[in-house]
Amino acid sequence: MSCVTLIFTVHEELGLANANELVAILHILQPEVIFLEVPVSAFDDYYVSHTRRNLESEAVCLFLESHPCTKLVPVDMPTPAREFFEDHEQLFMRVRQTSRVYRQLARVDRERQRMYGFAYLNSSYCEQHWAEMRKEELRVLAQVGDPGLTGIQAVWERTNELRELEMLTNIRQWCLEHRFERGALLVGAAHRHSLTEKLQAQTLINWSLLE
Template identity: 25%
Template structure:
């Protein structure tokens, strides 16, 4: 009981990383519950009627229609064929980050001027296209995350405005990773304490993989309920 498979994904379809391939993965696991990296109000929009109305209105006004995330397209298809409960577990940090939007854009503009960073990012995108979820859920992707972190910190240390960049970097990772990941883990454990299930999956952006694995292992030590976590792709347990 309480088996959860963590599946790393991306939000926009790219080559072999598409909603049909994710659907096959879900079918192979056959979850009763899907925990998804969505805040509740986005969940209501995508799975209610408002998204269809928003899409139709954009088309009528000759505006670029909104894109539905890869995971949402997959879940909608899966829900049509299987009895499954969908739980949005994320929180929205858009308001907090929007106040620092110019600083965040400044930071990434510095990153994408660096040849090593560009080369690393291009390598990632190519492997996503060619290998899809197999790459995103592999040790090779964890290695990419570690190399990216090293390159980012080297870039910051080499810049004249490194103090400014360090502050933005810490803020971005606190809001985009730490606060959101802690909230998602808390929401999963809260639901699990109140509901029984045998098999669940947790769909989360691959960039969170390394840090959320560490947080889950730490959370499990102090939790009143024990969940059986595993990662899709390499059959490794997160918590032992």
């Protein structure tokens, strides 16, 4: 049975959450295939022409220099329209402006990312901390009572739900068509809780968490 290790990451470098640290993890795991949180339509931008870059693409391209036979598989659904992200940024600005508690939680999160990098992002402490942030976010939205912001939140959560299902479906399909022993999925740490819950119903692949 193929084994795929989940590596929870962030898209922008911050302290020890950086490309070199992620490369070091990949060198330890030696994946034969890396599943990427990018849609097929954006794959060339990140991994061929390099007109777009993020932490993951920088790390993967460095890893490929010494492991050119590693296969890269984009598994995300098509990127939503720009307005989707603009709306979500508007929501978070409102939450940050309204809640001192949320601002403090966000500062702690960034400091832990900076100091501990992937050790933090792949820990239960990160999952618990982000759950606290989400709880405070929902509390603020309920307090504000703005139907527009509530709608933005609902669309955001539903879209991420569909993205996770799409990623798992695409990974499963690839595993049905190809033989390999070791793989890795690079995915944002915000997906940790809901994604690991979905994996409980997955039997084709032996999933593991980064330790």
